Amino acid sequence: MKIGMSDQLATLPDTRTPDWAKLLGAADIAPSRLGDAVIERLTEAIIDGRLKPGDPLPSEGQIAATFGISKPIAREALRELAAMGVIQVQQGKVSRVRAIDSGPLARFYRFAVGSTKQGLREAVELRRMLEPHIAAFAAERRTEADIAAMRAILVRMEETLGDVPAWIEADLAFHNQIAAMAHNRLVVLQLKGLEPVVRIMMVRFNAREARTMDDWRVTLGRHVRIAEAIEAGDPAAAEAAMRSHFAAADAAIRDIFGPDPSPGGTG
Amino acid sequence: MKIGMSDQLATLPDTRTPDWAKLLGAADIAPSRLGDAVIERLTEAIIDGRLKPGDPLPSEGQIAATFGISKPIAREALRELAAMGVIQVQQGKVSRVRAIDSGPLARFYRFAVGSTKQGLREAVELRRMLEPHIAAFAAERRTEADIAAMRAILVRMEETLGDVPAWIEADLAFHNQIAAMAHNRLVVLQLKGLEPVVRIMMVRFNAREARTMDDWRVTLGRHVRIAEAIEAGDPAAAEAAMRSHFAAADAAIRDIFGPDPSPGGTG
DNA sequence: ACCTAGAAACTTATCAGTTAAGTAGAGTGG
DNA sequence: CCACTCTACTTAACTGATAAGTTTCTAGGT
Numbered sequence: 357m358k359i360g361m362s363d364q365l366a367t368l369p370d371t372r373t374p375d376w377a378k379l380l381g382a383a384d385i386a387p388s389r390l391g392d393a394v395i396e397r398l399t400e401a402i403i404d405g406r407l408k409p410g411d412p413l414p415s416e417g418q419i420a421a422t423f424g425i426s427k428p429i430a431r432e433a434l435r436e437l438a439a440m441g442v443i444q445v446q447q448g449k450v451s452r453v454r455a456i457d458s459g460p461l462a463r464f465y466r467f468a469v470g471s472t473k474q475g476l477r478e479a480v481e482l483r484r485m486l487e488p489h490i491a492a493f494a495a496e497r498r499t500e501a502d503i504a505a506m507r508a509i510l511v512r513m514e515e516t517l518g519d520v521p522a523w524i525e526a527d528l529a530f531h532n533q534i535a536a537m538a539h540n541r542l543v544v545l546q547l548k549g550l551e552p553v554v555r556i557m558m559v560r561f562n563a564r565e566a567r568t569m570d571d572w573r574v575t576l577g578r579h580v581r582i583a584e585a586i587e588a589g590d591p592a593a594a595e596a597a598m599r600s601h602f603a604a605a606d607a608a609i610r611d612i613f614g615p616d617p618s619p620g621g622t623g
Numbered sequence: 624m625k626i627g628m629s630d631q632l633a634t635l636p637d638t639r640t641p642d643w644a645k646l647l648g649a650a651d652i653a654p655s656r657l658g659d660a661v662i663e664r665l666t667e668a669i670i671d672g673r674l675k676p677g678d679p680l681p682s683e684g685q686i687a688a689t690f691g692i693s694k695p696i697a698r699e700a701l702r703e704l705a706a707m708g709v710i711q712v713q714q715g716k717v718s719r720v721r722a723i724d725s726g727p728l729a730r731f732y733r734f735a736v737g738s739t740k741q742g743l744r745e746a747v748e749l750r751r752m753l754e755p756h757i758a759a760f761a762a763e764r765r766t767e768a769d770i771a772a773m774r775a776i777l778v779r780m781e782e783t784l785g786d787v788p789a790w791i792e793a794d795l796a797f798h799n800q801i802a803a804m805a806h807n808r809l810v811v812l813q814l815k816g817l818e819p820v821v822r823i824m825m826v827r828f829n830a831r832e833a834r835t836m837d838d839w840r841v842t843l844g845r846h847v848r849i850a851e852a853i854e855a856g857d858p859a860a861a862e863a864a865m866r867s868h869f870a871a872a873d874a875a876i877r878d879i880f881g882p883d884p885s886p887g888g889t890g
Numbered sequence: 891a892c893c894t895a896g897a898a899a900c901t902t903a904t905c906a907g908t909t910a911a912g913t914a915g916a917g918t919g920g
Numbered sequence: 921c922c923a924c925t926c927t928a929c930t931t932a933a934c935t936g937a938t939a940a941g942t943t944t945c946t947a948g949g950t
Contacts, residue, residue, distance in 0.1 A: 389932070404738045415901060426934050428695055431902080432702050439703035440727075442734060447902045448941035456735045460707075460727065467709060468723045468809055471671045478809040485760075485810070489752035542735055542745040543752070656903070682930060693905050698931080714931045715912035 390425045391433035398433075402442060402453055409455035413443060461549025469553050477613040479553040484602045486546065487531065491582060491598040492591035494537035502537040503587050509533055510576075510583055517572045520562045524555065530579060537586065560612055561605070578604060657692045658700035665700075669709060669720055676722035680710060728816025736820050744880040746820040751869045753813065754798065758849060758865040759858035761804035769804040770854050776800055777843075777850055784839045791825045797846060804853065827879050828872070845871060 401407045413434070414422070420430040434451055437443045441460040445451040469475035494502075509530045516522035528551060535547040578601045585593035668674045680701070681689070687697040701718055704710045708727040712718040736742035761769075776797045783789035795818055802814040845868045852860035 391932095403733060417901085428935095429933065432699055434902095435699050435703055436706040439706040440730060440734075445902075446941090448943080449901065451902090456731070460731050463707060464723070464727050464731070465809075466670060467707075468812060475809070478807045481760075481807055482809050482813065485753055485756035489756075493748075493752075540745045540748055542732075542742070542749050545735060546749065658903095684930085695906095696904065701931095712931075713912085715914080715929085717930065 389429075390423075391429045391436070394419060394423055394425070394430060394433035395436055398437060399442070407453050409453050411453045413451040413453065415450050456545070458545045458548035458551075461545060462552050465549055465553050473613050476553065476557055477609075479550060480557050480609060480613075483547070483550050483554055486543075487534075487602070488595040488598040490535050490538050490543055490547070491586060491594040493540065493543075494534045495586045495589050495591040495594040497539045498537045498586055498589070502533075506530070506533050506537070506583055506586070510580060513576055513579060517576060518569065523572075524558045524562060527558065527579075528555065534582070534586065557609075557612075561608060564608060564611065656696075657690070658696045658703070661686060661690055661692070661697060661700035662703060665704060666709070674720050676720050678720045680718040680720065682717055723812070725812045725815035725818075728812060729819050732816055732820050740880050743820065743824055744876075746817060747824050747876060747880070750814070750817050750821055753810075754801075754869065755862040755865040757802050757805050757810055757814070758853060758861040760807065760810075761801045762853045762856055762858040762861040764806045765804045765853055765856070769800070773797070773800050773804070773850055773853070777847060780843055780846060784843060785836065787829045790839075791822065791829060794825065794846075795822065801849070801853065824876075824879075828875060831875060831878065842871075 398407070398413070407413075413419075416427050416430045416434065419425075419434070420427045423430065434443065434445055438445045438451070441456065442454060443451050444454040465479060469479050498506075509526060513523065513526040513530060516526050532544070532547060532551070535544045538544075578597070582594060582597040582601060585597045665674070665680070674680075680686075683694050683697045683701065686692075686701070687694045690697065701710065701712055705712045705718070708723065709721060710718050711721040732746060736746050765773075776793060780790065780793040780797060783793050799811070799814060799818070802811045805811075845864070849861060849864040849868060852864045
């Protein structure tokens with residue numbers, strides 16, 4: 357890799373090739389594959405709205421022809437887009453643009469969390485950061501239909517008191533409903549993406565010991581208080597109720613995951 | 624609706640094939656492609672830690688041989704995993720497991736937000752929900768090194784007062800640093816994933832009008848107050864400071880995105 | 891005239907074999 | 921001991937073919 361005109365330059369390590377990777381902000385990009393052009397074009401068309409969910413895409417053959425590449429490469433590009441959750445491809449039918457859902461997000465969290473207690477604890481903490489604010493927005497923006505749906509879920513929770521698996525599903529539905537009441541699609545997706553990870557935690561949490569019927573009623577009561585504050589349209593109260601809901605479960609959660617990280621520790 | 628066994632049944636639309644898709648919880652799964660087995664196996668190996676970041680994967684040929692599939696299919700599976708951000712594949716080298724970063728998250732938000740004001744508003748709102756709590760955790764867990772890094776960024780912000788592009792980068796770095804101080808990897812990834820979308824907003828926000836040097840100093844002052852609360856280890860103060868930081872920018876943001884959604888409106 | 895069964899056309903899924911290009915390590919010569 | 925070349929291995933891409941699922945249209949029967 358000597359570029360100089362004196363032989364000494366050749367022996368210098370790499371002072372002259374500092375850190376191109378960082379300088380160019382491109383650490384690990386492959387030197388441009390042909391399929392990337394397809395991905396990029398379709399991506400921007402979808403993002404800026406020229407292609408809407410449900411719209412059909414050209415077939416593999418057509419894409420291959422228009423981009424001047426072979427069918428397998430065009431196919432690869434489509435499958436990559438499918439892996440991102442952006443399009444839907446099915447045998448026999450042309451691929452179609454797909455409305456974004458929480459699938460990619462859920463997969464991301466699954467990988468990010470892994471199967472470590474550490475990861476689970478962080479995911480639960482992230483949810484704890486979000487939900488009080490979500491409750492506050494829900495209290496501001498809820499509609500009559502929202503309130504009715506929330507009440508129905510509360511009834512369902514009461515009916516499943518003591519039935520751990522059914523309770524977990526009703527509980528998750530309750531929190532998802534509150535997210536929906538904030539009328540922010542991104543928030544709904546966010547909470548739905550966290551759901552699989554949260555479900556793992558809930559299974560552990562609710563399986564830790566035998567709980568009396570009174571314990572269950574106390575838990576239900578905390579949810580009722582959240583619902584009441586939202587129904588009353590009181591953001592501050594809703595936020596506070598959600599906060600104390602999580603605080604109450606805190607001791608048990610620490611039981612499962614261990615203490616909070618020490619400042620200088622593993623994070 | 625008649626459900627009898629008379630010949631009229633044949634004319635009924637599809638009462639007898641209710642909603643298999645929903646019943647089976649599988650709305651749109653393709654009838655199992657060969658490559659899916661590869662994806663699933665590698666996925667679980669990575670999630671449960673048998674494969675760690677940096678570990679090499681078998682080559683296309685080896686995968687094809689062990690799974691009894693052809694090379695192009697094995698290749699497709701690897702590229703799909705790469706599209707999920709789970710592995711890194713480069714010409715000439717074997718694929719390797721990759722530590723998860725904010726890339727997939729950023730891409731998700733880009734698609735979810737699209738190019739609508741509505742989406743941008745929702746993303747900004749999501750960030751607003753997160754950051755006060757992040758600041759509170761940062762105040763609890765910050766280390767000396769964290770504080771030093773935060774101070775350095777504050778100095779950088781002061782130096783770039785009035786220089787919009789440089790200010791934006793310093794501002795983003797400040798908030799990212801606070802996220803890092805919460806010592807929760809998921810939170811860091813979360814904020815980094817939102818960054819591209821937030822940057823778009825900031826460009827619009829900071830370009831709206833000519834601001835006096837005093838305006839700039841007021842903005843910087845709000846950041847200083849956040850930093851001071853975190854440095855003092857006061858979670859409540861940090862959260863409050865972050866809240867008022869966002870509240871101050873609220874009017875201008877509403878200027879850009881329009882008013883908050885009406886409860887029954889477009890959400 | 892209408893409805894239905896079946897063929898035809900089009901789509902994706904998968905295979906095999908081949909060529910090109912990039913990477914890394916072994917070997918060789920200075 | 922260092923630097924260079926050569927080789928073996930990897931991914932990138934193409935070609936051409938077969939299988940299997942969807943849709944559409946037509947031909948036939950009622």
